[in-house]
Amino acid sequence: MTQTEFMTQLANRLIDIPLEERRAALDFYNNYFQDARDEGRSDAEVIASLESPAQIAARIRAEFAFAQARRDPANPKNTGRVLAAVFGILSLPITVPAAIVVLALGIALTAVLLAFVLTAVGIVLACVGTAFLVGLNAAVLLVTGAGTGAMFPILLGMALMALGLTVLFATVFWLLLKLLARVIAWAGRGIYRLFAGNRKGEAK
């Protein structure tokens, strides 16, 4: 592999992080090769002493995810980035037992987040649906003129109650989701720091 090939592979694997971050990383490694050359090291030597472009990219993306999660910890999108970083550990040189633990923890965290979102969406949809159907019933009674009886105010009350519950549940779930996003991002970062250690470096 030449420097150009190395840099192209690295750039390709950083395609989904913001331009500024990507440029900083690529500048760093371009200069790295040049500085190494000035000290008489060949490109092949430098490449041999670095990790693979995939591994370097995994580390850069993980740090970017943590920086984002630090800036906006309650944003579920950043939690998604952190979870991706946790799975990215699997591309780094770690032992097989460690990889199994990381995989299990990553899946567990993802499952918790997913289960919460699905439950929340389900309950909110049920409330919206109830409000809509009961409201429709009340409207039909009103239009057909049957609404003068006792049923109309009862149905209207139920529809409004369901609407109120929708707003209440949606608000509570949104707050809980932000809390959960924060906790999972924190846990993900901990897992990364614990497992993304460098076996290659240790052996030196």
Add this chain to the structure above:
Amino acid sequence: MDPQLKKGLLDACVLAAIAREDAYGYRVTQEAVAMLGVSESALYPVLRRLEKQGCFETYSREYGGRLRKYYRITPFGLERLRESRMQLKEVSRVIDYIMQEKGKGEEQA
């Protein structure tokens, strides 16, 4: 060295190296590799993270027809280094204790 221990020392090593004199990425990396034996690619994320946290500011200087990026420590970075040093002083007391105390078994051997 234990990887966890190494990781904890890496930030402090990088801060110390740049506090001594402004340095460019390759230089800092080589120093840290010589000192801690970490992989060369472990350094960029650390440098970038500390830079973003405001421990360093950067400037470019021309070298051999290209621009080289230098890191310079900020007051915040110096503060972080001071904190690390204080913590490590406590650790070094413990290390002295572990290193000096001779166990019974060791004396016989």
